[in-house]
Amino acid sequence: MYICICNALTDKQIRSMLGEAAGSTAKVYASFGCRPQCGKCVPYVRNMVRQHCACAAEAEAEVPLMAAE
Numbered sequence: 352m353y354i355c356i357c358n359a360l361t362d363k364q365i366r367s368m369l370g371e372a373a374g375s376t377a378k379v380y381a382s383f384g385c386r387p388q389c390g391k392c393v394p395y396v397r398n399m400v401r402q403h404c405a406c407a408a409e410a411e412a413e414v415p416l417m418a419a420e
């Protein structure tokens with residue numbers, strides 16, 4: 352599904368870049384060599400970035416720490 356019509360970016364394309372965008376909505380656009388035009392997609396992309404960061408933080412918290420010897 353297209354998320355950004357102006358830049359022809361789909362949800363799949365955006366999801367594939369979330370790890371490299373390091374929690375930044377602007378970096379998502381930059382990773383595709385573009386930037387928001389009309390801006391209508393920005394809240395959706397921002398939400399995707401936030402959800403990705405929350406999931407990544409949750410997954411990191413679930414990693415058991417090694418016991419110090």
Ligand code: FES
Nearest residue numbers: 355357388389392
């Ligand atoms: S829909 Fe993404 S900038 Fe217009």
